[in-house]
Amino acid sequence: MRWRTVTWALAGLLLTSCAQEPRSTDEWFHSRRGEPVYGTPRALPERHGRESVAPGDDAAPPGGAVPGAYLKWGLAYPVSVPAGRPARKPVQQEGELPAVVSRVPVKDKTVFLTFDDGVEKDPEFVRMARELGLPFSMFLTEEDAGNNYGYFKRLQRLGNPVHGHTLTHPDLTRLDLAGQRRQICAQQERIERRFGARSTVFRPPYGKYDAATLRAAGSCGVKTVAMWQADMKIDDFQYREGARLRPGDIVLAHFRGPKMQKGRTMTEMVATMLRSIQRQGYAIGRLEDYVP
Numbered sequence: 038m039r040w041r042t043v044t045w046a047l048a049g050l051l052l053t054s055c056a057q058e059p060r061s062t063d064e065w066f067h068s069r070r071g072e073p074v075y076g077t078p079r080a081l082p083e084r085h086g087r088e089s090v091a092p093g094d095d096a097a098p099p100g101g102a103v104p105g106a107y108l109k110w111g112l113a114y115p116v117s118v119p120a121g122r123p124a125r126k127p128v129q130q131e132g133e134l135p136a137v138v139s140r141v142p143v144k145d146k147t148v149f150l151t152f153d154d155g156v157e158k159d160p161e162f163v164r165m166a167r168e169l170g171l172p173f174s175m176f177l178t179e180e181d182a183g184n185n186y187g188y189f190k191r192l193q194r195l196g197n198p199v200h201g202h203t204l205t206h207p208d209l210t211r212l213d214l215a216g217q218r219r220q221i222c223a224q225q226e227r228i229e230r231r232f233g234a235r236s237t238v239f240r241p242p243y244g245k246y247d248a249a250t251l252r253a254a255g256s257c258g259v260k261t262v263a264m265w266q267a268d269m270k271i272d273d274f275q276y277r278e279g280a281r282l283r284p285g286d287i288v289l290a291h292f293r294g295p296k297m298q299k300g301r302t303m304t305e306m307v308a309t310m311l312r313s314i315q316r317q318g319y320a321i322g323r324l325e326d327y328v329p
């Protein structure tokens with residue numbers, strides 16, 4: 038399959054049913070035209086500057102991103118996404134155990150964003166995610182996120198899937214099979230109850246797992262154990278191999294705020310991360326389109 042980088046505006050052609058507010062023909066035409074992703078940055082009219090407090094704030098914009106919003110969030114280009122989803126997922130589960138993935142086998146310069154734990158619940162990040170049309174996956178622990186799942190539901194409504202990351206974030210390799218099942222399966226079930234969607238993806242705390250983890254996770258419907266290749270620190274990535282992103286890398290970030298990031302807010306950290314991804318010429322895919 039041939040990939041092109043396009044803005045979410047183009048993807049919006051296929052998603053007109055998402056539109057929740059009427060748009061003028063002119064405005065719709067304008068957003069359809071999109072913009073070359075790695076071309077010269079050009080300011081677009083800021084048409085939606087006041088809608089952040091309007092009803093429907095949580096709805097994804099019809100074109101996938103608010104035109105021109107990338108400039109407001111400190112980016113030189115709109116967030117680039119693949120032109121479509123792969124016809125066949127490049128990762129498949131073989132047998133009963135989940136597939137363990139840290140880099141999706143793709144040739145195109147696409148990476149996948151994931152946010153963990155759920156400690157920080159910054160409303161500005163909801164706005165940022167919505168205005169940029171940012172695709173990502175969430176891995177939540179009950180302990181960190183459970184006091185306000187509503188916050189993450191707002192992010193889910195934008196089209197971003199929620200997965201389990203255990204109840205209390207233990208090192209699973211220190212628990213027996215039954216203990217691991219409790220930690221993993223109870224949270225997968227809770228996520229399904231609270232978010233209304235069954236998750237088949239799981240991430241072990243600290244990225245630590247053993248054979249019992251795979252058995253435990255597999256026993257409650259997990260098909261993919263999502264690890265990562267690049268870990269977003271406050272100012273830049275820490276790479277598991279080499280010094281740059283590679284096609285298919287899963288990127289780890291966290292819901293963290295100023296207390297955990299030397300004063301940096303969640304949106305500042307995300308903007309820094311997106312600038313690095315864009316500098317390296319990558320689009321951002323949705324992990325669930327690529328793994329079982």
Ligand SMILES: [Zn+2]
Nearest residue numbers: 153154242243
């Ligand atoms: Zn974690």
